[in-house]
Amino acid sequence: MGGAARSARKSRQQAQAARSVAQARGTAGGDPKKVAIVVVAVVVLAALVIGGVIWINSSKNSTEGTAIQPGASPTLAAGVVEKLDGVVVSVGKPGAPKTIDLYADFLCPYCGQLQKDYGPKMEQAINNGQLTVRYHMVTLLNQNSSPPGYSLESANAALAAAGSQKFTAFHDALFKNQPEEGQRGYDKGQLIKLGQDLGITDPKFAQAVNAGTYDAQLQTAFQQAENDPNLAQDFPNGAHGFGTPTIAVNGKAISTSGDWLTGVLNGTAS
Structure with a gap:
């Protein structure tokens, strides 16, 4: 009887263990279809994450290894002079009745939009002898490229x-090929x-670019x-101060x- 009792007890224990395993498998997704679905979902999620990282890095570095397209160079009329005065470039005919000071950052998207909307009109007024534009290159967003430093x-x-009378063409090409704020700009070699x-x-042009000749003055x-305070403006978010672009008269x-x-x-x- 003792042996039979042990056999019966062992059979009951084996049956209980089998039930426990079955329950555990059911709780943990023992259904092969469910397991497959979970595995596929994990793989898809991983692919999306990896793909997103690759896309972000690709977009962020979209300017790497590319040439800045010169495009159609603006035609400056006879008599128009590009004059470097410290770190300000004056473009116009001597004796033009109107003068503006334009403060802009080559990384600033609002400056890019201003150039798109008004650049050709300003250049026409320059060619007609109506206007002189004093260009101030601003480094407001110098920390907003990756790596920092593109504005400067x-x-x-x-x-x-x-210095080679190519400022207007260079200026226009940089805005036409403007990189996005927060992403990679163009390096010295590309410039x-x-x-x-x-x-x-x-x-001397390449030497000045490589040496950062005008960095400290800028x-x-x-x-x-x-x-x-004369250059301060009110902004839609309630802020008050200097920003880009800024157009100044007198x-x-x-x-x-x-x-x-x-x-x-x-x-x-006004």
């Missing part, structure tokens, strides 16, 4: 291009290549503009809402 390097390169594609042959000029910022350029040429801008 592009500004320095544009000033170097002015030098743009100048060469625009016809700059003077070796940073000082930015600090001065940032602290100038040293004071004007509103850029509406057709501000016509107002400047007519003497009614």
